[in-house]
Structures are given as C-alpha cells and as structure tokens.
Amino acid sequence: MKAKTNLLDVIPFRSAHITTERKGDCIVIAFPRFKQKWMRRILLPKEMSADIQVKLEAHGTAVWELIDGKRTVGEIIEKLVDCFPEEVDYESRIVAYVYQLQKDKFIGFAAHR
Numbered sequence: 001m002k003a004k005t006n007l008l009d010v011i012p013f014r015s016a017h018i019t020t021e022r023k024g025d026c027i028v029i030a031f032p033r034f035k036q037k038w039m040r041r042i043l044l045p046k047e048m049s050a051d052i053q054v055k056l057e058a059h060g061t062a063v064w065e066l067i068d069g070k071r072t073v074g075e076i077i078e079k080l081v082d083c084f085p086e087e088v089d090y091e092s093r094i095v096a097y098v099y100q101l102q103k104d105k106f107i108g109f110a111a112h113r
Contacts (some may be wrong), residue, residue: 005007007073007079007099008074009074010072010073011111012073012076012098012106012108013067013068013069014107015107015108017031018030018031018106019051023028023055023060025061026057026058027055027060027061027064027065028051028054029054029064030053030107031048031052032050032051033052045109058082059093059097060100060110062084065100066079069108073095075076076094076098077094077095080094
C-alpha cells in the first residue's frame with residue numbers, strides 16, 4: 001500500500017513548458033496550445049497566438065512568485081497568511097489552488113528533502 005503524502009510537505013516547482021511575464025502587478029503565465037510543432041504549423045490559424053495566456057489575480061500572483069522549487073507548500077502558506085490577514089480560510093484556499101495548478105500541469109511536485 002502506498003503511503004499518503006501531505007500536500008503541505010511537498011515542494012512545488014514550475015513546469016518547463018510554462019513561461020511567465022509580469023504585466024503591471026499581475027503575472028501572466030503562458031503555455032503552448034499544441035505540444036508538437038507540426039500541429040502548431042498546420043492547425044493554428046494565422047491570427048491566433050501559439051500560446052494560451054492566463055492572467056493571475058493578486059492572490060494567484062503571490063502564490064506563483066513563491067513557487068521556486070525550494071519552498072514547501074506549508075512554507076508558502078506561512079509567508080502568504082501574513083500578506084492577506086483579512087482572508088477567511090486562506091490556508092485551505094492556497095492548498096486547493098496549488099493542487100489545481102498541479103492538475104493543470106502548470107507545476108509539479110517534488111518530495112520534501
């Protein structure tokens with residue numbers, strides 16, 4: 001039987017296929033519409049961008065900036081709770097957000113060292 005891993009103890013890292021750009025006070029992450037170059041060449045309309053862009057709001061930007069491949073999810077939460085003290089149930093929201101980033105393949109998880 002496989003042992004369960006506590007999400008607070010894993011280290012999130014950004015996926016290699018994701019690019020990041022700061023626009024004002026938000027982060028915009030981008031990822032390719034198609035994995036294969038031939039698909040981009042054949043299936044992508046000329047006026048359409050080769051990348052899909054996602055603009056992160058203030059909370060998402062704060063989380064994204066702390067994902068550096070060194071901090072655990074628990075450490076990220078500790079840093080952010082002080083930044084957003086008025087938020088209710090903030091810890092569980094960050095955990096859900098990080099898990100969704102991983103499901104969408106924007107980030108991966110490494111075991112805590």
